[in-house]
Amino acid sequence: MENNECIFCKIINREIKTDFVYEDEKYIAFMDIEPVAKGHILIIPKKHCRFFIEMPEEEFAEMNKVVHRLANVLKKATDAEYIHLGIEGIDVPHVHIHLVPRKKDDGLSSYKRTKYEEGEMDAFAEKIRSFL
Numbered sequence: 001m002e003n004n005e006c007i008f009c010k011i012i013n014r015e016i017k018t019d020f021v022y023e024d025e026k027y028i029a030f031m032d033i034e035p036v037a038k039g040h041i042l043i044i045p046k047k048h049c050r051f052f053i054e055m056p057e058e059e060f061a062e063m064n065k066v067v068h069r070l071a072n073v074l075k076k077a078t079d080a081e082y083i084h085l086g087i088e089g090i091d092v093p094h095v096h097i098h099l100v101p102r103k104k105d106d107g108l109s110s111y112k113r114t115k116y117e118e119g120e121m122d123a124f125a126e127k128i129r130s131f132l
């Protein structure tokens with residue numbers, strides 16, 4: 001059920017290199033290359049699907065267990081005060097859940113993205129993986 005034009009399907013198939021932080025049989029998580037905050041990760045199902053409401057209910061529930069686990073991991077790895085969760089399927093038409101480490105009054109917005117310095121994203125990914 002993959003889509004040849006989909007950038008996230010290409011990431012799943014390793015046609016595009018990225019920093020993975022988690023992978024199991026059905027889901028993967030990787031670093032957002034233009035994060036809202038450093039440590040921002042995306043969790044996606046390996047099966048191509050545009051909107052979460054199109055996923056079978058049980059699969060969505062199962063995916064949320066992974067999301068919950070990774071949110072806790074991310075909070076520890078980044079010293080975040082809380083984890084922002086967002087679900088989209090607009091910019092890339094493949095279900096993706098954003099987890100963003102946040103602090104109260106950090107003034108961040110999903111419309112303002114930041115960039116990593118050279119090697120910084122790898123370091124964040126490694127640190128997140130170390131808390132799994």
Ligand SMILES: [Zn+2]
Pocket residue numbers: 002003006007008009010047048049093094
């Ligand atoms: Zn896809």
